[in-house]
Amino acid sequence: MIARDEAALIEPIERTPILARTLDWAAINSGTANLPGVAAMAGRLAEAFAALLGEVSLVDPAPVEKVGADGRVRAVETGRHLVLRVRPDAERRVLLTGHMDTVYPADHPFQTTDWLDADTLHGPGTADMKGGLSLMLEGLLAYERGAPTLGYDVMINSDEETGSLSSSALIAGLAQGKLAALTYEPALPGGMMARARPGSGNFAAAVTGRSAHAGRNPQDGRNALVAAADLAQRLHRARRDGLSVNPARIEGGAPNNSVPDLAVLHFNIRPRGPEDLAEAQALIAAAIDAVAAEHEVAIHLHGGFARPPKPVSPATESLFALVSRAAADLGEPMAWKDTGGVCDGNNIAACGVPVIDTMGACGGAIHSPEEFLLASSLDARARLTALVLHRLDRHGVAV
Incomplete structure (x- = not known):
């Protein structure tokens, strides 16, 4: 031919x-x-x-x-x-x-x-x-x-x-x-x-809490590391067929005698199609709002979906x-x-x-x-x- x-x-x-x-x-x-x-x-x-x-x-x-x-x-x-x-x-x-x-x-x-x-x-x-x-x-x-x-x-x-x-x-x-x-x-x-x-998005969620002494007044602190871990768990539980979610790394923390006031969660999300992409964006926003309210922390999200489906x-x-x-x-x-x-x-x-x-x-x-x-x-x-x-x-x- x-x-x-x-x-x-x-x-x-x-x-x-x-x-x-x-x-x-x-x-x-x-x-x-x-x-x-x-x-x-x-x-x-x-x-x-x-x-x-x-x-x-x-x-x-x-x-x-x-x-x-x-x-x-x-x-x-x-x-x-x-x-x-x-x-x-x-x-x-x-x-x-x-x-x-x-x-x-x-x-x-x-x-x-x-x-x-x-x-x-x-x-x-x-x-x-x-x-x-x-x-x-x-x-x-x-x-x-x-x-x-x-x-x-x-x-x-x-x-x-x-x-x-x-x-x-x-x-x-x-x-x-x-x-x-x-x-x-x-x-x-x-x-x-x-x-x-699929598409792919890479994100970094910077969590800002409040430091405090781990023994004297831990109740006055807002643990950014725990909040970041909670966010990672919520994102991880939301994965399904057509929506891959991978919490990859948490940076930050503090000495053992201090409540950590900073942590950064890095994660990747891969939506298979446009509908999955829209769901992923809503999922991220909802998880951040819930964790910020429950843990009384501020969360700044950086990144986005650089690869469309x-x-x-x-x-x-x-x-x-x-x-x-x-x-x-x-x-x-x-x-x-x-x-x-x-x-x-x-x-x-x-x-x-x-x-x-x-x-x-x-x-x-x-x-x-x-x-x-x-x-x-x-x-x-x-x-x-x-x-x-x-x-x-x-x-x-x-x-």
Whole structure:
């Protein structure tokens, strides 16, 4: 089912350059908070993607704030984001996205790559997603050899692993008016594509009570730690199918002889759909009001739902059909399924753009010291990228 022009497009794609870049980029620690490492990675990416002869720029991050253990809100520094624009005046345009940051900080022991077997590369960020960035580039280079007419933007952000807070507005702006979007998160186990995703919200509830001596006059105190624990329990009890609630950490407290007047509860909520999102927002507000009244404390909530739920639209069904047909024509049939993870595909879908967000490499054990990449997926997924773009160019979002 591969046409002659399609075969000519993908035939030159080889694994060697994709793998070489992956190894080079995986050697750079680009944990989100490692700003020198992220800057080095951004520079390396800018040099590589300049081969596409578009306009490459590094965009300053939007301001981001975070609540510390002392309950105070502070600015958080993040790296710049890479944007490439090719044929910006084209009538039809697509968006390709990925991220340069990893979950491994500069002092993490997992810093080097090694081969577990002839096809399995063990290393930080190999699957998530430096291999994905490398194969995306190779697929674009191949697409450019086939008389392309589609315009496209490439956005590679520096803070996806922490929720894309400094890049969400950039993503939304670039998504506007796009025909379709491809995001290079690693494939699910077995090479499957992600279908629907829940939303995700990260919150910090800073609880302010009143200190007092634990022995002389504890009744005069208002225990912020107990109030935070009560809030965590109320949120935890509200979880159900379609609404995941995870109280993750309480910071604060005081010496054993003092009633603690400060505690910060950090929690994550993942609503499956828009109705679940509305329920989650009401749940948080009700729980905070009840705990504040019962414990006579003040509670300041920081955070929000940075990842909207990602249901599957008819347009996304059509895009998946196109990608699935292309994969089958390449001898790599695939399926897709719902997943509990979130990514920038959530944000793109919320803009009304059909998106496939697991176009990256195959591998596994991401976010752990056992992370690995299947090298054979690099050239296979690069061919898929080139063919999908070619067919989007010729036919639009249709099988």
